[in-house]
Amino acid sequence: PKRTIGVLVMSYGTPESMDGIEEYYTHIRRGHAPTPEQLAELTGRYDAVVGGVFPLRENTNRQVAGLQAVLDRMAPERYVCYQGLKHARPYIEDGVESMAADGIKEAIGIVLAPHYSVMSVGSYVKRAREKAEALGIAMRFVESYHLHPKLIEALTDRVSHGLEGLNAVKPVKVLFSAHSLPEKIREMNDPYEQQLLETSAAVAAGAGAADWQFTWQSAGRTREPWLGPDILDTLQEVKGNGYEGVLVAPVGFVSDHLEVLYDLDIEAKSAAKELGMVLERIEMLNTDILYMETLAESVVSEDDWQH
Numbered sequence: 467p468k469r470t471i472g473v474l475v476m477s478y479g480t481p482e483s484m485d486g487i488e489e490y491y492t493h494i495r496r497g498h499a500p501t502p503e504q505l506a507e508l509t510g511r512y513d514a515v516v517g518g519v520f521p522l523r524e525n526t527n528r529q530v531a532g533l534q535a536v537l538d539r540m541a542p543e544r545y546v547c548y549q550g551l552k553h554a555r556p557y558i559e560d561g562v563e564s565m566a567a568d569g570i571k572e573a574i575g576i577v578l579a580p581h582y583s584v585m586s587v588g589s590y591v592k593r594a595r596e597k598a599e600a601l602g603i604a605m606r607f608v609e610s611y612h613l614h615p616k617l618i619e620a621l622t623d624r625v626s627h628g629l630e631g632l633n634a635v636k637p638v639k640v641l642f643s644a645h646s647l648p649e650k651i652r653e654m655n656d657p658y659e660q661q662l663l664e665t666s667a668a669v670a671a672g673a674g675a676a677d678w679q680f681t682w683q684s685a686g687r688t689r690e691p692w693l694g695p696d697i698l699d700t701l702q703e704v705k706g707n708g709y710e711g712v713l714v715a716p717v718g719f720v721s722d723h724l725e726v727l728y729d730l731d732i733e734a735k736s737a738a739k740e741l742g743m744v745l746e747r748i749e750m751l752n753t754d755i756l757y758m759e760t761l762a763e764s765v766v767s768e769d770d771w772q773h
């Protein structure tokens with residue numbers, strides 16, 4: 467008999483509407499409700515970019531559909547994708563429950579973020595694994611795919627294209643970026659930083675961009691120290707070194723969402739403008755076929771139940 471393998475596609479999650487921001491923010495803060503000021507500040511950021519639409523939700527839906535289509539081509543009728551979100555419905559646990567309700571016994575989990583950190587991908591995996599164990603599903607996970615050749619190719623195309631668009635500006639530096647995490651991950655020997663640097667170096671080499679550096683963005687608003695330098699400081703430094711333009715390549719993210727559309731396109735862009743520099747950003751991967759194939763091939767190579 468043919469066996470169906472569940473594929474739990476996990477993503478960060480976004481509110482369903484402006485009314486859902488408080489619940490979402492409370493979930494991110496592990497059950498601690500934000501203060502009215504914090505809530506107003508976050509609501510203001512969503513308002514500034516999306517005005518009531520939350521692009522991450524549609525983008526995640528499309529990515530899951532795109533992955534399903536590639537899996538169907540590679541191995542007809544073997545895989546069925548389910549969605550599980552970290553901070554919004556359907557939660558990761560809901561996705562695992564749907565698999566169990568459909569009689570799935572074996573599943574593979576993958577996160578829509580290419581780099582592993584115990585604080586990012588690791589926490590998705592932990593929640594999925596616990597629920598799968600409780601429901602009797604055998605589950606395996608793709609932990610990272612940050613050097614998959616098709617991912618590197620897709621990002622390289624974008625950086626090359628971005629540099630062409632900036633060819634009237636000189637000199638230009640490429641700034642690779644990713645979401646900051648608390649500095650304590652360094653003591654845990656976490657691979658996050660190393661993997662991000664590997665992706666950046668491979669893409670820079672592919673695009674022939676000799677002049678690049680890596681910087682962090684979107685650090686949390688907590689008292690503990692976060693990994694730096696932050697992009698806003700990096701922009702000042704780059705300007706001080708005589709650059710006229712930067713191309714930002716947020717390789718830690720795969721979709722248009724708040725951290726890109728606000729933190730880069732509004733906040734960093736206006737900081738660059740004040741410094742008298744041009745800031746452009748590469749296009750996000752969204753449903754690029756090379757990204758869909760990266761995900762599909764990563765899933766298939768984790769499929770230990772193949773005969």
Ligand code: FEC
Pocket residue numbers: 477478479480481491494495508520522578579585586587645646647648685686687688718722723724725
């Ligand atoms: O468009 C959207 O609605 C969602 C945008 C969004 C993405 C995203 C990705 C990552 N985060 C990561 C880690 C943290 C840590 C904290 C944290 C806090 C927030 C807040 C918002 C938010 N994150 Fe996020 N993140 C997105 C949105 N994130 C909103 C709360 C307000 C703020 O601090 O800005 C801090 C939690 C704490 O307080 O303890 C840590 C990581 C990623 C990239 C990997 C992934 O996608 O999982 C890591 C998209």
